[in-house]
Amino acid sequence: MTLLSIDDLVVEHRTPGRPTVRAVAGVGLTVAKGEVVGLVGESGCGKSTLARAVCGLHPAAGGSITFDGRAVTPLGLRRRTLTGIQMVFQDPYSSLNPRRRAGDQIADGLRAGGGPGTPADLLERVGLPRDFAARHPHELSGGQRQRVAIARALAASPRLLIGDEPISSLDASAQSQVATLMRDLAVDSGAGLLFISHDLSVVRLIADRIAVMYLGKMVEVGATETVWNDPQHPYTQALLSAIPHPDALGNLPAELPGDVPDPADPPSGCRFHARCPHAMDVCGVREPDFGPAACWLHAPALP
Template structure:
């Protein structure tokens, strides 16, 4: 059976920043990625690997230097100063910081109504709902619509942000580290809520996080990103149970073990290098315990098996 066409296609994407007096920084250095309707794709990696930059480019918030992003066959172009292309309101983002993504001077219901109007302006024929109905969908009372964001906890604010995104009736939901600013008790709740709401509506979900344990529970597929590139991708069970890339193996080994397991998490040596001056060859080779002759000058490409590593080169 032929799989459905991707809802989101990212092809060889390059996003570059320039800083005065410094060489250009390629935060995303040739990434290809797909998300299908009703599918949850987890994008993981350490801080500084380019995950958030990729998310912003997908949503049209950052202009790429090269490559192509298409949503349902339509090119995603950067957001204009005055007006967003109505078709792109079908892509909605839940930002990392629930304290900064909501306007503290406007009532919660008013902000969710903005999303409802965005969906209507797109010509969405789905059944309209009220702000109160969207709040109940994310587990908050209808009365929350009359209150201000600062009256809620971090986890509740993130639920409000999700309700606002859902109000635009998106076909693609992008979560940019949406749980990292929350306490541990709220993280899994918010992550599973995003998955259930996306799957229920048939939308795709690109869920970005450095918490592999949570991603394992909600994602259908995982893509592992390191220093601007995808180094491994595949079904979640495959990547989790049989990781191939040494970086993926190191990430999984670094996950803290449950209390009483008698095991300490392995430490991944070194830090993510400066993306303005990436190492030659394989970008991971200075930290890789399995590096061998040639890794320092030959950059591996992602092969059909879903891994970019010379250990698996034909």
């Protein structure tokens, strides 16, 4: 059953005196109850903007976001009554109030969700000692802070948990731990999880489905096993071959040539064609607006 459905979403960043940047340029995605969707892409591809738009932290310029049958309205000055969507942010150093104890911040979540238990119970669920409730954020490490942030989000009993690169600022040792923790906690409580990361190898471990974004567009969506073993889109293939494999053969990860183009002035046609090893004539002219792999190589029926 669909919990979150994003349809043709457009999100724009407007800065006076600069061209408008379409950070998200027509994206569709769904998350079902109890499903873990991994959203991957290079930095600057619009995945964080997408996450913020889903929470209502960024107004949509077009398209729709529907959560549980209701449209998500942008967060204004009024008190938020929709607490079913909670977010875990990227930087655990700025996502906790430095002046308040961990327990008090988790209690905010409990108040919002009306869930059972105490802050200490939640700390236990995220694998921290119960007495951490009395600590201030500066007494915690980055990984511990991120766990507190997860506990706070979970305390609100969300039906959709969003992780906006929640592991990218953590130590390598803490990354997969925190990722699997988020997955387990979300799935156990029956919530959906939208997990954003640029690290395909971690996303693969926790996601049921993987969505790949490039320059504000969704390029490929599919079941994790399919995307991992048989990627269709050349960009997904490039992302996968950029992952180092310890195969002792001395194979270096393949690098993708070129840089991400300026999102304020995206290339015509397929946004990836300038860097694509398989680019054809049609790629620079017409945009492949179909799925699950938005690539002319996999067009349903060539025009």
